Amino acid sequence: MLSKEKFRQIELLKISTKRIVDNLFAGDYFSIYKGRGTEFLEIREYFPGYDDIREIDWNVTARAGTAHVKKFREERDIIVILLVDISSSMGYGSKDEAKRDKALELAALIGMSVIKRNNRLGLIAFTDRVEVFLKPCGGRKQFYRLMDSLINIKTEGRGTDVSKALKFLNRTAGKGTVVFLISDFISDDYSRVLKTSSRRYDLIPVVIEDQLEIELPEAGLVELIDSESGETALIDSSYHPFIRQYTAAANARKKKLYDLFRSAAIDSITITTNRPVLSPVKELFYRRVRMRSMQ
Numbered sequence: 483m484l485s486k487e488k489f490r491q492i493e494l495l496k497i498s499t500k501r502i503v504d505n506l507f508a509g510d511y512f513s514i515y516k517g518r519g520t521e522f523l524e525i526r527e528y529f530p531g532y533d534d535i536r537e538i539d540w541n542v543t544a545r546a547g548t549a550h551v552k553k554f555r556e557e558r559d560i561i562v563i564l565l566v567d568i569s570s571s572m573g574y575g576s577k578d579e580a581k582r583d584k585a586l587e588l589a590a591l592i593g594m595s596v597i598k599r600n601n602r603l604g605l606i607a608f609t610d611r612v613e614v615f616l617k618p619c620g621g622r623k624q625f626y627r628l629m630d631s632l633i634n635i636k637t638e639g640r641g642t643d644v645s646k647a648l649k650f651l652n653r654t655a656g657k658g659t660v661v662f663l664i665s666d667f668i669s670d671d672y673s674r675v676l677k678t679s680s681r682r683y684d685l686i687p688v689v690i691e692d693q694l695e696i697e698l699p700e701a702g703l704v705e706l707i708d709s710e711s712g713e714t715a716l717i718d719s720s721y722h723p724f725i726r727q728y729t730a731a732a733n734a735r736k737k738k739l740y741d742l743f744r745s746a747a748i749d750s751i752t753i754t755t756n757r758p759v760l761s762p763v764k765e766l767f768y769r770r771v772r773m774r775s776m777q
Contacts, residue, residue, distance in 0.1 A: 609639030
């Protein structure tokens with residue numbers, strides 16, 4: 483049973499994302515997912531305010547003298563699973579919002595878009611183990627169930643095991659499922675299972691990061707705490723050789739991650755805690771629309 487406070491939190495997320503969803507997903511957004519078959523329905527006159535301008539068939543329009551659209555229908559329902567990292571490191575944030583807050587906002591955005599299009603939505607929330615599994619289904623109740631699970635969860639694990647989460651996905655999800663893997667990817671090697679999963683699903687990694695993890699400001703002596711292991715270290719953030727070493731290590735880790743995505747031919751986006759979620763999501767969708775139009 484949702485408490486009043488938790489329900490209020492979910493409602494605020496729903497309200498804040500509703501307009502974004504209505505605008506961003508006004509067209510046939512889900513046709514950009516890989517492997518989605520479509521069935522031709524009809525060609526008819528274009529109705530402003532109802533039809534998406536991107537559906538206009540310009541050849542027919544030129545012959546008829548008035549705007550016409552070509553309509554298609556998805557051949558099958560789309561299943562979207564949110565694979566969300568809820569480990570201790572996701573609770574970190576150097577500014578007003580933690581990485582987990584951004585993951586929650588993104589989950590609300592994607593979740594609403596899926597439910598509004600009458601598709602099925604599922605959840606795998608993980609740490610160093612699978613903490614929550616919601617079998618994909620449709621309807622508003624599923625959206626609230628998913629958001630409640632992410633907000634209310636009391637985790638048993640502290641670490642992050644992306645490989646274990648992907649292996650669980652491979653055992654429970656059908657081929658062709660759309661999967662948003664939302665994590666800071668601070669985990670041991672998972673490259674092999676990620677490549678296997680990318681061949682089975684339309685896998686979209688979403689990297690959540692905080693600027694302080696990439697660039698350390700000069701602030702004198704600072705105590706760093708590993709949120710997953712609890713280990714502490716006292717460092718001098720004004721010592722330039724250390725700053726250079728810290729930045730180089732962070733950039734090397736980031737390059738290795740994106741090299742992995744490229745080698746597996748996977749789309750990915752990066753969301754930082756100090757910037758809105760919407761921009762990188764729109765960039766991903768529009769990039770896919772362009773790629774689809776070129777095929």
